[in-house]
Amino acid sequence: MLEPLYLQLAQHDVLSDAERSMLAQVVSGGKEFSVGQDLVSEGSRPIYSTLLVEGLAARYKVLESGGRQFTSLQVPGDFVDLHAFLLKTMDHGIVALSLCRVMFADHTKLRVITEKAPHLGRLLWLDTLVDAAIHREWIVAMGRRSKVSHLAHLICELFIRLQVVGHTNEMSFNLPLSQAELADVLGLSVVHMNRVIGSLRKSAAVNWASHTVTIVDWQLLAQMAEFDPTYLSMANEPR
Amino acid sequence: MLEPLYLQLAQHDVLSDAERSMLAQVVSGGKEFSVGQDLVSEGSRPIYSTLLVEGLAARYKVLESGGRQFTSLQVPGDFVDLHAFLLKTMDHGIVALSLCRVMFADHTKLRVITEKAPHLGRLLWLDTLVDAAIHREWIVAMGRRSKVSHLAHLICELFIRLQVVGHTNEMSFNLPLSQAELADVLGLSVVHMNRVIGSLRKSAAVNWASHTVTIVDWQLLAQMAEFDPTYLSMANEPR
DNA sequence: CGTCGGGTTGAGTCCATTCAACTTCGGTGG
C-alpha cells in the first residue's frame, strides 16, 4: 500500500529500510472516497494527514460567485494535506476526482518523526517544498503562458509525476478529468476549455480520447509547454 | 537585525530564548543588493539560505518570449530561498525590488537545527508552508478573480504581512513597485495594469499615490477581494 | 532646457466569455 509513497520519497534521496518501516508504523487505517466526495474539507482542523494511495484528487477553493479553482492535482503517493500537520486549519478543500483509496498518519506520530528521525522529517518537508514548486510553476503558467501552452505543461507535469509512481503505460496515462474539471484547473470557462483542448489535439503532439492521454511527440509537447522538469527535483542526492 | 524573523516565527507559536539565540548563531553575515539585482539566480545551487532583513524582493521566472512572472513577493523577515535548503537547485530567480539588506544561514547549520532543535525546525518548515499557502491563494486569484479583485487581494495580503513585521504606518504602507512590476505579479500587460489600478482607485477603498498605499476602507477592500486571512496562519498555537 | 523612465489615454484587434443549441454516448426502464 505504501509503495507509491516510498517511490516518491526514494526518488529524491536514499530511503533506508528503517525509515520505510517507521513510515509503515506511522501510516495506518484506510478508507475509500467516491468521485466528488471531499477527502478533507475546508475549515476543518484534522488531527491526522491523509496519504493518497490510489486515485486522483485535487485541492480547491470556491468563491462566492460559485466559481471553483483547483490549486493542485494529487497523484498516488502524495500526502494530500501534510501541510495541515503544521498549518493546523485547512484553508481549502480536497476532493476526489476518481475513486480514491487513502491511509492516515496521526499528527502526533508525524511530530515524533521530526524529533527522532530528522532525515525522514526532511524528506517529508521536501515533499511539501516540491508541492510549492509546482504551485509556482502553475502561477507562471496562468500568468504568462498561452492557454494551449498551459495545458501542454499540465500534461507534461502529470506524465512525469505519474511515471514516478508507476502509473503510466508507455507514453500514455489515464486522466479521468471532465472538461469542466480541467477548466477549474486552468481557470477557464468550459466552452473555451473545449476549444483549447481541440487546438492541442490539432497540434498532433498528443492523442487524447476517452480519458486516456497518449503523448505522441514528447519533444514537440515539451517545446509547446516550455517544459523544464527542474522544479520537480527529480535528482537523487543527500537532503 | 533578526527582529523581523523573530516576529514572523513568534506569530505562529512561542519562540523560546534558546531558539532565538540558536537562530542568531545560524544567521550571519550581511550584504546589500540594489534594485534589479538578483539576490539568488535561477539554476544556482546555494549552500546557504538568504534571509531578507530589509527591503522588498520577488521570486520570478522568465519565459522564452521574454515575459516575466513573479511567483511571490518577499517582505522583511522572509527566508527568500529557504526551500533551496532541500530542493538544492534554484528553479527560479529572486530579484530585489528595492534596496535589500540580507543575511545568510548555511545549509549545514540549518540541518543541525532539524537534528537538535526539532521545534525550531518545524517553525522553519511552517514558514515554507505559509509560502505555499500564499501561492495557492495567488493561483485562485489568477484563475477565478476579476483583475481588480486580484489587485485588492494583493493589497490586503501585503498589508497584513507587512503589519506583522512592523512595516505599516496606521493603514498605509510603502509599495515601491512600478506598474510594470505589478503587471508581472498579476500576469497582465502594463497598459491594462494601469487601467486596473485606475478602477481600484475609483472604488475609493484605497488611496494610492507615489508608491504609498493607504487603505481608506478596509471593509470594502476585503469585500472586493473576498479576502479571508486564514491562509496566512496568523493563530499562535503549538506547532 | 532636453532627456528619460514611468504613468496615462485612445483606437483597433484578438482572446475568452456567455448564452444557446445540438451531438454523442452510456445507462436505464418500458
Next chain:
DNA sequence: CCACCGAAGTTGAATGGACTCAACCCGACG
C-alpha cells in the same frame, strides 16, 4: 430491444475583457 434520458462534449454567434501599438504627459535629473 430500443426509446429515452442525462451528463459530457462540441459548435456558433454576440458581447465584453485584455492585448498591442501608439501617442502624450509629467516629474526627476543632468
